[in-house]
Amino acid sequence: xxxxxxxxxTQEQVKxxxxxxxxxxxxxxxxxxxxxxxxxxxxxxxxLNDVPLELMPGVDKxxxxxxxxxxxxxxxxxxxxxxxxxxxQIGGKEIVIMAGPCAIESKEQLFEAADSIKQxxxxxxxxxxxxxxxxxxxxxGLEEEGLKYMAEARERTGLKIITEVISxxxxxxxxxxxxxxxxxxxxxxxxxxxxxxxxxxxxxxLKRGLSATVEEWLNAAEYIMxxxxxxxxxxxxxxxxxxxxxxxxxxxxxxxxxKSKTHLPVIVDPSHATGKxxxxxxxxxxxxxxxxxxxxxxxxxxxxxxxxxxxxxLTPQNFHQLCSNISKIASLLDREYKVD
Numbered sequence: 001x002x003x004x005x006x007x008x009x010t011q012e013q014v015k016x017x018x019x020x021x022x023x024x025x026x027x028x029x030x031x032x033x034x035x036x037x038x039x040x041x042x043x044x045x046x047x048l049n050d051v052p053l054e055l056m057p058g059v060d061k062x063x064x065x066x067x068x069x070x071x072x073x074x075x076x077x078x079x080x081x082x083x084x085x086x087x088x089q090i091g092g093k094e095i096v097i098m099a100g101p102c103a104i105e106s107k108e109q110l111f112e113a114a115d116s117i118k119q120x121x122x123x124x125x126x127x128x129x130x131x132x133x134x135x136x137x138x139x140x141g142l143e144e145e146g147l148k149y150m151a152e153a154r155e156r157t158g159l160k161i162i163t164e165v166i167s168x169x170x171x172x173x174x175x176x177x178x179x180x181x182x183x184x185x186x187x188x189x190x191x192x193x194x195x196x197x198x199x200x201x202x203x204x205x206l207k208r209g210l211s212a213t214v215e216e217w218l219n220a221a222e223y224i225m226x227x228x229x230x231x232x233x234x235x236x237x238x239x240x241x242x243x244x245x246x247x248x249x250x251x252x253x254x255x256x257x258x259k260s261k262t263h264l265p266v267i268v269d270p271s272h273a274t275g276k277x278x279x280x281x282x283x284x285x286x287x288x289x290x291x292x293x294x295x296x297x298x299x300x301x302x303x304x305x306x307x308x309x310x311x312x313x314l315t316p317q318n319f320h321q322l323c324s325n326i327s328k329i330a331s332l333l334d335r336e337y338k339v340d
Contacts, residue, residue, distance in 0.1 A: 002076055003039040003053060006060040013058030014039070020051065031077045036060070040076045067261070069218040071225040072232070077263040083231045085203045086179050088123045088160050090233050091265030095330050095337040096294035098124035098162055098205075098267070099319060102309035104146035112301040114153040116316030120323040121339040125150065125159040126182075126296060128308065129174070130166045143170075147177040154179075162205060168196050175200055185209050185237055185272075188220050198227025205296075207235045207269070210248070214257055221264060234258060234266040235296060236287075238273030247275025247312070250283050255290040267294035271312045277303065280314055281322045288329050297322070 005014060014037055018028050027042030041048075054062050067073045082091040090096045099117040104110050104127040114125050129146035142149070150161045160179040165171045166187060174181065180203040187193050188209035197204050204224055208217045221232050236255065238248030250273035258266045268287035270280045284295050300306045300313040314322065323339050330337040 001041045001045050001048075001065060002063050003041065004060045004063060005037040005039065005058050007035050009037065009058030009060075013056070017053065017056055017059060020053070020056070024048065024051070029071070029077070031079060033079060038076075038078065040071070042071070067218075068215065069222040069262075071230065072218050072221045072262045072264055074261055074263050079263065081230070081263045081265060083203055083233050083265055085124075085160055085231075090203075090267070091293050093335050095288060095326060095335055096124065096267065097122040097323065097326070097337070098126045098294065098296040099299045100124075100126040101128075101300045101306065102271075102298050102313065103128040103307055104142050104149055105307050107149045107152070109301060110146075110149045110153055111156060113299055113316070114157045114159060116301070117299055117319060118157045118159055119340050120316075120320040121327070121337060122323070123160060124180070125153055125157070125161050126298075127161070127163060129163050130170050144173050147174055151177045165193070165197065167193070171196055171200065175202060179203070180205060180233075182235075183207060183220075188212055188217065191220075191223050194220060194223035195227055198224040198229040201229050201231070203231040203233065204229065205233045205235050205267075207237050208239065208251075208254070210240045212239070214254060214261065218258075218262055221262070232264050233293075234262070234264050235269055236266060236273075236292075237269035237296075246273065246279065248273050250274065250287075252283075252286055252290050255287065255292050259291055265293040267296055268292045269296040271296070271298040271309070271314075275309075275312045277312055277314055277318070280312065281318070281325070284322055285325060285329055288326055288335075289333070295326070 024047045029040035031038040065075045082089050099122045100113050154161050162180040164182040164184045165174050181197050182205045185207045238250045241249040270283040298313040299319045303310040303313040327337045
């Protein structure tokens with residue numbers, strides 16, 4: 001439920017309403033818009049059955065949240081959220097690009113990738129230290145050694161770093177190194193894992209599951225937020241359909257749908273959506289045009305020799321060209337992206 005205050009309500013009246021809610025053991029989230037203040041109520045609303053909140057001074061109306069996801073709902077927080085990741089704002093005016101290899105293979109490979117994406121204007125270095133693979137015999141990642149390489153790359157370039165976590169143990173280890181956690185598509189409904197990253201309060205990138213509906217995706221975000229971590233960014237990465245021309249089917253329509261339902265930022269991963277590098281650039285451009293707040297793109301110094309997802313990885317040269325195009329599209333949409 002949300003409590004909509006009158007436009008002329010005072011700060012004292014807002015504090016009085018919050019005091020009543022707090023005395024009943026309910027959580028509070030205040031959203032101050034240009035015209036009105038909205039108070040989000042978190043917890044068991046049955047304790048309010050005998051409390052005439054609508055009669056309190058300054059209160060305009062009470063509005064129930066009908067969606068199964070509450071904290072992620074745009075009803076709960078009408079204005080768009082901006083997630084701050086150690087100085088990088090996701091969901092603001094600037095387009096944010098996360099780029100790097102699917103898997104960290106060596107320090108040399110990671111540093112070469114980091115240097116090249118930095119020159120193209122990317123703000124995040126992505127790289128897999130823990131790689132949940134379809135086959136148990138595929139390369140599974142360097143784990144903590146890879147995370148140490150990422151931390152060194154951050155010192156070298158100033159890029160923020162993001163990596164996927166797959167278990168409580170990996171969370172405990174990665175938390176010491178990374179700026180942002182990633183929850184992969186296979187773990188979107190691993191509710192225990194979602195709660196654990198929610199407890200850390202570190203920003204989280206939540207990828208859409210392979211066959212997940214938008215509502216299921218937003219309910220997964222709710223698990224993270226219910227633990228008090230509102231620093232969630234959504235990532236559309238393609239869904240599984242009958243089509244075999246691409247690895248998955250990128251759901252471009254999910255971008256405006258998500259924007260209409262939630263205040264959370266959304267970025268797009270065209271690499272995993274297509275599985276083919278030649279489709280990454282056009283779908284990246286389309287995603288930004290559709291309103292995405294950023295992109296996650298796989299870049300490898302030598303895709304032919306990549307231990308993971310080489311066919312969908314861009315070369316540094318192709319990535320730089322794409323970023324130049326993104327900069328032009330961003331300016332047309334009154335957004336920003338700078339290429340060094």
